[in-house]
Amino acid sequence: MEKKLLNSPQHSEENTDSVVAEMFLNNSIKEFKREKLRKEIDQTLQDGNKDLFLKLTEELKKIS
Structure with a gap:
């Protein structure tokens, strides 16, 4: 038997x-x-959603 x-x-x-x-x-x-x-950040720029843009860019900074 092999040990x-x-x-x-x-x-x-x-x-x-x-x-x-x-x-x-x-x-x-x-x-x-x-x-x-x-991609979501690009969409917020197209939509002009500043609040969501700021939130998503903060998330991106955290994982980068």
């Missing part, structure tokens, strides 16, 4: 892959939110 150690290179490689995948996913979600906010 696997918790700190074996294989386990470490799996953790690294998991961390990289999570970083990629988080970055993708963040970029999606930024793009969505930019």
Whole structure:
């Protein structure tokens, strides 16, 4: 029967892959939110909605 150690290179490689995948996913979600906010900001400019424009630009600053 094969014994696997918790700190074996294989386990470490799996953790690294998991961390990289999570970083990629988080970055993708963040970029999606930024793009969505930019589109909403463009729409507020077209609509002349200053209050919503200010609110959305503050949100964009927070996630950038």
